[in-house]
Amino acid sequence: MALKLAKPEPPMAPPPEDSRGRNPELEERLRWFPPNTHITIRGLDKAFGDTTIYEGFDLNIPRGKITSVFGPNGCGKSTLINMISGLIPYDGGEILFDGKSLSETHISYVFQNYREALFPWMRAIDNIHYPLKLMGVPAAERKRRVDALIESFDVPIDFNAYPYQLSGGQMQTICIMRALVVDPEVLFLDEPFSALDYEMTLLMRDRLQKIFQERGTTMMMVSHNLEDAVWLADHILLLTRKPTRIADMVAFEADRPRTATTVSDPEFVRVQKHCLEIFLKEASVR
């Protein structure tokens, strides 16, 4: 896959500074690529009919971090990750991954509705194989990669079963495995736990954290649940009501692995409280 150069092309020699010591070219480049940024969004526009959701929206998603997206209902959380992942078109602006376009980037997406995201006519194992098949990976290589993935997951699932024979948590695990088998550069998750019960949610977010610690994949997760959003995240992106702007980008730097007791950690409580305050200011409940 050809790697497109950063846009605009980086200068070969240090560009000349102007009279006030500024460097316009470097500034322009840094506008696109602030250090440690993976996804750059510039001037994004999106409207549904007469309703403007995004207008001139800029955002940087950091590399190798988990970014949770949280905000009031209808502010376009899912719309945002759906536009970034190419599921829905946007009206204007540009989204780049390390300077590459979406078609030059391997991304994966985990849907909220695992039952409808899996293919029930295929066994669980074939569901995991499918994206590799689409990429044209030969059968032997496919088998090797899927076997390695199954081994690293170490979960008691009958991979020869059909999806409808599995439990909800097992189905979502298959979805996550199907997403990871292609070694995506970015993993998008749209409310991945919202159809699971509390016990399964704790298990699944723990599993997701383990995957993240092993692989360091950039992840972007939409969440309805502030506790999940903060617990998993390095950054919590808080959005306003529409037309949507960034209300705040809150860092949560607790050490990993985080455990079930992390939620009573003073730093966790502080961050969650801060996020809640901003959320309440934006949401219509007040």
Add this chain to the structure above:
Amino acid sequence: MNAIERSIQSAKPLWGVLGLLAVWWLVWKIKVADPVLLPSPQATMFSLWSGMTDGSLWHDFVATVRLTTVSFLLAAVIAIPLGIFLGSSVPLYRSVEFIIDFFRSTPASALFPLFLVLFGTGDLSKILVTAFGAGLVILFNVAYGVMNARQTRLLAAKVMGANKLQTLRDVMFWESLPQTFIGLRNGISLALVIVIVAEMFIGSTEGLGHRLVEAQMLFRMPEMYAAIFAAGALGYGLNWSSVMIEKRIVHWGGK
């Protein structure tokens, strides 16, 4: 005791049959209806048995099965790919929907004269008119199955990098299968109806429809009843087989 109870339970579908035979026999015995018009159950069953074993009814039965199967397969082979193609684009389907609905609602028997003029009085006419009627039913079900494909599944395929053709082949086709089978089941029932009617009225020399009309003209009542039962058994068998095939293939249906 338990085993007996179980066998009584599993024999339930037979009770109705036995009841019907009993009423029939009684009506015949006390001569409520003219015995020429209503033969006894045993005479009818004997006619069914002898017709099947000596080959005369069996020959017509096979002729009808052949015509129905060929017409149905022709209909399916054309209607399934065409339905997937039309259904994959809602604007495209909307533009032909009226034509499909119109001809789907037109009784196939009303088209007999047209097909006779176009294709003559042979089997070709019967096959084509049957395939036309059954094909439209299949087509419309397949197209609706494709149009109602789960959005999430299509998006999942898209985000995994499937192109149009791969999405059509790997997702839309399978997503439409439950609805396709509804179309196939309705289609084969309709095909049998059209074939029997065609055999009655489009100069035939064989088939259950031809046999029915002939027996009626010659007042061979046991033979006519036997042909009716043979046609009923055929319809039931075709429907049952399609349900069984559907259960095997669409194993995820309703789950």
